[in-house]
Structures are given as structure tokens and as C-alpha cells.
Amino acid sequence: MNSFNILQQITSALESLNRSERKVADVILSDPQAATRSSIATLAKAAQVSEPTVNRFCKRFNTAGFPDFKLNLAQALASGVPYVNRNVEADDTADSYSPKIFEATIASLAYAKEKISPAVVNRAVDQLIQAKQILFFGLGASGPVAxxxxxxxxxFNIPVAAYDDVLMQRMVAAASGTGDVIVIISYTGRTRELVDIAELARASGATVIGITAPNSPLARHCTVVLDVEAPEDTDVYMPMTSRIVHLTVIDILATGVTLRRGPDFLRHLKAIKDSLKETRYPAEPRV
Amino acid sequence: MNSFNILQQITSALESLNRSERKVADVILSDPQAATRSSIATLAKAAQVSEPTVNRFCKRFNTAGFPDFKLNLAQALASGVPYVNRNVEADDTADSYSPKIFEATIASLAYAKEKISPAVVNRAVDQLIQAKQILFFGLGASGPVAxxxxxxxxxFNIPVAAYDDVLMQRMVAAASGTGDVIVIISYTGRTRELVDIAELARASGATVIGITAPNSPLARHCTVVLDVEAPEDTDVYMPMTSRIVHLTVIDILATGVTLRRGPDFLRHLKAIKDSLKETRYPAEPRV
DNA sequence: TGGAGGAGGTAAGTTTCTTACATATTTGTT
DNA sequence: AACAAATATGTAAGAAACTTACCTCCTCCA
Structure with missing residues (x-):
């Protein structure tokens, strides 16, 4: 991977740049989009430095030269990953905070996309497909995810249930056994109760799949861990992006199970979907 | 906006290209990432055509020339918007279906980001901030969203509740009145029951905010409609990306309300968050 | 079968980028 | 304070990349 987001790199290196390079950085950051379209001569003129200075600037950021630099810049802009501090601020209006929230969400999905291990997904699907029963546990914001x-x-017509309170989870975990798969969803992986419950479930012979932070106490008690790294806490004291990543991981697991079931199974899903038709107003013709 | 995704344009124009341009297109599509890094000479050689042919190819796609073309290409790649048919296929493995699902999710968020109207968000927040009581209604996959x-x-210490079954929703809607805000979440906006319920709630004097498809029967009965356009049904007979967009819209509304409440309120949120500390294992030092 | 029009190539010209080298500026040392 | 060393920046030439103008060849139709 492309050593993530050159714009952020520039922003964070700003202090350590010397005078001319700083001028170049300022010009680029003031309008990165324009920078991607301009030639080295134009940019040098705008920054009031010589062309080689711009070239050296590019090399400092591990690019082959100016064209390569522009490419990286273009990608950074397109990736939707915000480059300056795009946290929501107290004086934001709807114009500014809604794109910020979308961008933050997109950024964490993009990050998770790179981080997720297909091998681990496969192992989780292996377990799910063999399960006699599947149980989803989540507390707080992870309750709705479960x-x-x-x-x-x-x-999938497997027995499946979701629990969002500790007492039920504990009882169910204790009562579980071989062939049961318990999927525990926890952003931090540090909720004591859930760690206990994972331990309990393992002791009873159940398989535990964790959708949680890597190397967390919870992760250590799971049979399979789907890492979802906890990004910095950019939101206003509420879990926002994490649960969306969790949901996407659930989508991936469901897709994995569907595909393993094969084509006959797709027909079964279609039947379920069709059964909803009568509850609906007919679709209107598209304009 | 950049007349979205040059890779898709190339793919769809494939048929209408003449022999040499077709060769160029093939080389680019076979490894777009590589194309962004190569010079016009390299690419021409790979496609076994002359350099001007490549140049003409670029201009055909409304770019100024080869460098500009590469820029567009790089952005298309980075945008995460898939360029070929990136639906999950029956023979996909975890390697291929997990990125696809992430990409599809990211693409719908990117789309929604452009589509959402800050003015409408503001009107929804206006209603929510004045609400005596807030009620969230969702059925099926929208239940967890509610x-x-x-x-x-x-x-926000406002009375708030969520209902995911029709009977309760109907009763609550009938019992509601001025000052109550009902937020109805529905992907299609065509579920008969929910349309009835919206009508009922309006008749009782409640405000109805819809997070639903534009111009749907449900949308017509709402006080405020947050459009979430229904993308094509790419998933395997399950709602996937739609509910994630809905959740993000909820995040935006929650953020809007938080900001309107002002700085004192942030302290209140922090207190809630801190109250969870004791239920957790302490964070481990980062490596 | 010949001519019109399009497709594609050649080669030269232009722009853009990079390198090598020279000059200036800063920093540290005595 | 003055000099040396290291670092920073610019100049100019050369190389690479890109574009344009023009020419040839092929195809298709009368």
C-alpha cells in the first residue's frame, strides 16, 4: 500500500521543512486539486522557488519525481480520506459536518478494507457454516449490530439469536456447547463482562468468533478474531464509524456463508425476498 | 465534478473503439494501476501501437492528453468506486468478495454524500431539537437501525424509543401528538404498513421525518424527507449498503443535534462516556 | 477499380522534468 | 568575529515525455 495519504504526510511534516520547501507545501496545501493539474514550472512560480526545489520537495516525500508526486496527490484527493483535521468542530454547519461524517466513515471502511485478512474471514466462515446454532452478542452500540x-x-435457516444484555449472554454462553458458534461484537475488546463470557463459552466447548480490536483482552479468548482496529476517537463521544465497519464485516461473513452454500441456496434467499412483495406498494416506473 | 470514473467509461465504450484503441483499452484495463505509472511510450509499446494512438485514445475520453488521462485514472482507482462489474460472483473467494463488499459500501456512501441536502438535514435537526419525544420506527433490516x-x-436526555414491530408502531403513532417526532426508516419507502403509520402520525399532529427513498409513497407523507436513493440491488438478496447509509444519516442527525446543544452539552456527553470506564479493562500501552 | 475518408504511423517540435554544477546561506567552531 | 563545513537554493543544460503536423496505408463504396 501507498504509505497512506501524501497530503497528511505533508501536513505533518510542515514543521520540519526548510524555507523554500515550506513555500511549496503551502502552495500545494492551499489548493491540492490545482496542484495535480499544474506543471512543475507553474507550481515553482506560484511558490516563488526554482523548479529543482519543487523536484527535491517531491523526492523528500518518497516519490520518484514531480509526475509521480502529482499522481499520489491525485489519489489522496480521490480517496475521500480527509487530509487536514476534518473532525467536526463546534461551529460547523450542516454544509460542513455532513460531508465530514461521510468522509470519516468512508475513511475507516477504506482502512478496514486493507486490514482485513481473507484467511481469517475464511476461517470464520468455516466455523459459521458448520454451526448447529449461531449466537450474536453485543452490548451498547453493538447491540443493534448483533x-x-x-x-x-x-x-440461512440455522438457529440464530442475538442478545444484547449481559445476563442472557452469560446464561446462554454457559449453556452452549460444541457446535455452537458465538460471535461477540465489541469495539474496544475491553469490556470485562464480554471477556468473561467469551472465556465461559470456550470452556463450555463453543466456538467464539470475535469482531473486535486486535490484541485486546477479548481477542485473546476467541477462536477466530476478525480485527477491526480502533481508529482514534474522532467523534463526539459516540461510537460512529466503528459499528459501521462491524456491520460491513457481518455482511462479508453473510456473503461468505451464502457463497459456500452454493447456487441452490440463492434460490432459497430469493423465495424469502419474494415473500415480502405483497407487503409493498408496487415500484413506480423510473423517470 | 469530474464526469465520474473514467474506468467505467472505458469499459462501456469498449465496443465502439476501433482496433488500435481497443488494444490500448485492453492494456489499460488489464492493469490500470500500472498504466498510471507508465509513460506514453511504455504503454504504446505494450499495446503495440504508436504513441499518437495512445494520445488520441486519451482525448477521446475528454482528457487534455496523456498526463491528464493518467491523473483521471489514478483518481478513479483511488476513489474506491469499482470500475468493472464488481458484484459478488458465485465463484468468488474471500480474497475477492471482501474487498468488493467494502467497495460497494464505500461507493454508496460516496454517492449519498453528494446527494444529501444540508438544508434538509437542518430542517430535520430543527424538528428533533424541539421534540418533546422522539420515536424511531423501522421494520426488518431497518429495525436494528432504529x-x-x-x-x-x-x-440527549430527551424521551426516545425505538419500535420494530408494526402493532406497536401503529399504536404509538395513533397516540402521538404535537411535539412528538417520529423518524421512519425504510429503504424502499413502499412498505404499506409504514405508509399508513406515517399518515396516522401526521393526522395525530406528530412530525414525521422519513429516512427513505425519494418520491416514494412514504416520502409523500413525511414532514421532512432525508432522501437515500436506492441503488441497484447489487447484493445477494439482502439489504446491505442501504442500512449503512441510513446509519450514517442517523450519525449526521445526532451530530447536528449535539452541535445545536452547544459546548455545555459536550460535557454532559463526556460524563456518560466516562461512566463506562469502570466496566472496562484498562487500555494497554500502544506498541 | 479508383477515389474518398478514416485509421494509424513517422518524425519533428515543444513542453516538461531531471541532473549536474555553481552560488548563496546558515551553522558551528575556534 | 571569522572561517570552514554543511546545507540550501538557483542556473542552465540535457534528457525524457508528450503533442502536433503530416504522410501512408487500408477499407469501403460507387
């Missing part, structure tokens, strides 16, 4: 997962997996 | 919203808005 519900959502139940809603998805219910269609 | 739960999630409840979980978020609960922190």
Missing part, C-alpha cells in the same frame, strides 16, 4: 446480524443469518 | 438511533439519541 440484531442486524441475527436478521441476516436468520435467512 | 435501535441504533435510539441508542444515540438516548444520550
Amino acid at each position: 440484531q442486524d446480524a441475527q436478521h441476516k443469518f436468520f435467512r | 435501535q441504533d438511533a435510539q441508542h444515540k439519541f438516548f444520550r
Whole structure:
């Protein structure tokens, strides 16, 4: 991977640049989009430095030269990953905070996309496909994620349930056994109760799949861990992007299970979907 | 905007290209990433055509020339928007379906980001901030979304509830009145029951905010409609990306309400968050 | 079968980028 | 304070990349 987002690199290196390079950086940051379209001569003139200075600037950021630099810049801009501090600020209006929230969400998905290990996904799907019963556990903001997962997996006609309170989770974990798969969803992986419950479930012989932070206490008690790294806490004291990544991981698991089931199974899903038709107003013709 | 995604344009224009240009297109599509790094000479050689042919190819796609073309290409690649048919296929493995799912999710968020109207967000926040009581309604896959919203808005110490079954929704809608805000979440906007419920709620004097498809039957009965356009049904008979967009819209509404409440309120949120500390294992030092 | 029009190539010209080298500026040392 | 060393920046030439103008060849139709 492309050593993530050259714009951020520039921003964070600003202090350590010397005078001329600083001028170049300022010009680029003031309008990165324009920078991608301009020639080295234009940019040098705008920054009031010589062309080789711009070239050296590019090399400092591990690019082959100016054209390569522009390419990286273009990609950084297109990736939707914000380059300056794009946290929501107290004086933001709807114009500014809604794109910020979309961007932050997109950025964490892009990050998770790179980080997720297909091998681990496969192992999780292996377990799910063999399960006699699947149980989804989540607390707080992860409660609805567990519900959502139940809603998805219910269609596989395997017994499936979701629990969002500690007492039920504990009882169910204790009562579980070989062939049961418990999927625990936790952003931090540091909720004591859930760690206990994972331990309990393992002791009873159940398989535990964790959708949680890598190397967390919870992760250590799981049979399979789907790492979802906890990004910095950019939101206003509420879990926002994390649960969306969790949901996407659930989608991936559901897709994995669907594909393993093969084409006959797709027909079964279609039947379920069709059964909803009558509850709906007919679709209107597209304009 | 950049007349979205040059790779898709190339793919769809494939048929209409003449022999040499077709060769160029093939080389580019076979490894677009490589194309962004190569010179016009390299690419011409790879496609076994002359350099001007490549140049003409670029101009055909409304770019100024080869460098500009490469820039567009780089952005298309980085945007995460898939360029070929990136639907999950029956023979996909975890290597291929997990990135596809991430990409599809990112693409719908990117789309929604452009489509959402800050003015409408503002009107929705206006309603929510004045609400005596907020109620979130969702059925099926939108049930968990409503739960999630409840979980978020609960922190605002306004009375808030979520309902995911039709009977309760109907009763609550009938019992509602002025000052109550009902947020109805529906992907299609064509579920008969929910349309009835919206009508009922309006008749009782409640404000109805819809997070649903534009111009749908449901949308017509709402006080404020947050459009979330229904993308083509790319997933395997399950709602996937739609509910993630809905959740993000909820995040935006919650953020809007938080900001309107002002700085004192942030302290209140922090207190709630801190209250969870004791239920956790301490964070481990970062490596 | 010949001519018109399009497709594609050649080669020269132009722009853009890079390198080598020279000059200036800063920093540290005595 | 003054000099040396290291670093920073610019100049100019050369190389690479890109574009344009023009020419040839092929195809298709009368």
C-alpha cells in the first residue's frame, strides 16, 4: 500500500521543512486539486522557488519525481480520506459536518478494507457454516449490530439469536456447547463482562468468533478474531464509524456463508425476498 | 465534478473503439494501476501501437492528453468506486468478495454524500431539537437501525424509543401528538404498513421525518424527507449498503443535534462516556 | 477499380522534468 | 568575529515525455 495519504504526510511534516520547501507545501496545501493539474514550472512560480526545489520537495516525500508526486496527490484527493483535521468542530454547519461524517466513515471502511485478512474471514466462515446454532452478542452500540446480524443469518435457516444484555449472554454462553458458534461484537475488546463470557463459552466447548480490536483482552479468548482496529476517537463521544465497519464485516461473513452454500441456496434467499412483495406498494416506473 | 470514473467509461465504450484503441483499452484495463505509472511510450509499446494512438485514445475520453488521462485514472482507482462489474460472483473467494463488499459500501456512501441536502438535514435537526419525544420506527433490516438511533439519541436526555414491530408502531403513532417526532426508516419507502403509520402520525399532529427513498409513497407523507436513493440491488438478496447509509444519516442527525446543544452539552456527553470506564479493562500501552 | 475518408504511423517540435554544477546561506567552531 | 563545513537554493543544460503536423496505408463504396 501507498504509505497512506501524501497530503497528511505533508501536513505533518510542515514543521520540519526548510524555507523554500515550506513555500511549496503551502502552495500545494492551499489548493491540492490545482496542484495535480499544474506543471512543475507553474507550481515553482506560484511558490516563488526554482523548479529543482519543487523536484527535491517531491523526492523528500518518497516519490520518484514531480509526475509521480502529482499522481499520489491525485489519489489522496480521490480517496475521500480527509487530509487536514476534518473532525467536526463546534461551529460547523450542516454544509460542513455532513460531508465530514461521510468522509470519516468512508475513511475507516477504506482502512478496514486493507486490514482485513481473507484467511481469517475464511476461517470464520468455516466455523459459521458448520454451526448447529449461531449466537450474536453485543452490548451498547453493538447491540443493534448483533440484531442486524441475527436478521441476516436468520435467512440461512440455522438457529440464530442475538442478545444484547449481559445476563442472557452469560446464561446462554454457559449453556452452549460444541457446535455452537458465538460471535461477540465489541469495539474496544475491553469490556470485562464480554471477556468473561467469551472465556465461559470456550470452556463450555463453543466456538467464539470475535469482531473486535486486535490484541485486546477479548481477542485473546476467541477462536477466530476478525480485527477491526480502533481508529482514534474522532467523534463526539459516540461510537460512529466503528459499528459501521462491524456491520460491513457481518455482511462479508453473510456473503461468505451464502457463497459456500452454493447456487441452490440463492434460490432459497430469493423465495424469502419474494415473500415480502405483497407487503409493498408496487415500484413506480423510473423517470 | 469530474464526469465520474473514467474506468467505467472505458469499459462501456469498449465496443465502439476501433482496433488500435481497443488494444490500448485492453492494456489499460488489464492493469490500470500500472498504466498510471507508465509513460506514453511504455504503454504504446505494450499495446503495440504508436504513441499518437495512445494520445488520441486519451482525448477521446475528454482528457487534455496523456498526463491528464493518467491523473483521471489514478483518481478513479483511488476513489474506491469499482470500475468493472464488481458484484459478488458465485465463484468468488474471500480474497475477492471482501474487498468488493467494502467497495460497494464505500461507493454508496460516496454517492449519498453528494446527494444529501444540508438544508434538509437542518430542517430535520430543527424538528428533533424541539421534540418533546422522539420515536424511531423501522421494520426488518431497518429495525436494528432504529435501535441504533435510539441508542444515540438516548444520550440527549430527551424521551426516545425505538419500535420494530408494526402493532406497536401503529399504536404509538395513533397516540402521538404535537411535539412528538417520529423518524421512519425504510429503504424502499413502499412498505404499506409504514405508509399508513406515517399518515396516522401526521393526522395525530406528530412530525414525521422519513429516512427513505425519494418520491416514494412514504416520502409523500413525511414532514421532512432525508432522501437515500436506492441503488441497484447489487447484493445477494439482502439489504446491505442501504442500512449503512441510513446509519450514517442517523450519525449526521445526532451530530447536528449535539452541535445545536452547544459546548455545555459536550460535557454532559463526556460524563456518560466516562461512566463506562469502570466496566472496562484498562487500555494497554500502544506498541 | 479508383477515389474518398478514416485509421494509424513517422518524425519533428515543444513542453516538461531531471541532473549536474555553481552560488548563496546558515551553522558551528575556534 | 571569522572561517570552514554543511546545507540550501538557483542556473542552465540535457534528457525524457508528450503533442502536433503530416504522410501512408487500408477499407469501403460507387
